[in-house]
Amino acid sequence: MHCSEGQITLFSCVSGGGSGIGRAVCQRFASEGASVVVADRNEESANQTLELLSRDHTGQGHMALEVDVSSKDSVEKLVTSIQHRYFQPPSVCVNAAGITQDEFLLKMEEDDFDKVIEVNLKGTFLVTQTVSKALVSAGAVKGSIITVGSIVGKVGNMGQVNYSASKAGVEGLTRTAAKELSKFGIRCNCVLPGFITTPMTDKVPEKVIDKLTAIIPMGRMGEPAEVADACAFLASDDSRYITGISLEVAGETLDLQHLQKPSFSVCSELTWIFLFNRCRWTLHWLKTVE
Secondary structure, eight states: OOOSTTOBOSEEEEETTTSHHHHHHHHHHHHTTOEEEEEESOHHHHHHHHHHHHHHSTTSOOEEEEOOTTOHHHHHHHHHHHHHHHSSOOSEEEEOOOOOOOBOGGGOOHHHHHHHIIIIIIHHHHHHHHHHHHHHHTTOSOEEEEEEOOTHHHHOOTTBHHHHHHHHHHHHHHHHHHHHHGGGTEEEEEEEEOSBOOGGGGGSOHHHHHHHHHTSTTSSOBOHHHHHHHHHHHHBGGGTTOOSOEEEESSSOOOGGGSSSOOHHHHHHHHHHHHHHHOTTHHHHHHHHO
């Protein structure tokens, strides 16, 4: 289903656009006719996304740029480069950049906690602030900023105390930004993905997938394109009277506390899913546990 004709702003920027949900957002926006700036710390990945957009959606003036969202200078350089190329700031910005450094609370190093907060929370702040300043300075009549949180920010997840904290912070940041920026015509909303299929989940044992999907009310994992669909709605004028919300894309809220006396094995297997999705070292960790 497409948004109403002409509803998506024609100029969008997606941080973390080099892979996963960010890439899916870029593809969805481009399919709606938008010119997309693919921003990612991994320049090669950003260019790969750009190649896909240029192949499937020609003549729309897409662009790829390298950015470290945890660096104020890098984010400001990104927005300046965009304005030099397009003579305006992006009217739609999706903050999809994110990392994990997973470990259980008692073993987590302070540096690993800080790294995740720097990228996921501070990065969202810097991108939101810089794009908002540019929109206000340019006298833009409207804008839409979309942050990517996580259902984990609401319900928590074993082995992800840093990630959970960062995503809970993203949700609070978004709601506050919505209150402050509404007077400038800038809407701010947050999407909360649940368990989303990625190439890493192909390596997860089938029995683990079965246990997971059994407690998701919709009975399956989500796809990156489904998160992108939610972003497309929030980017469009179809959501013009919506700001400050958190939109769950999770097949219904998944809360392990709602499971009646969950066994250790079930909780452990659910933890494996997130770790598989989020970091490579988990493959070794899973073999060790087994």
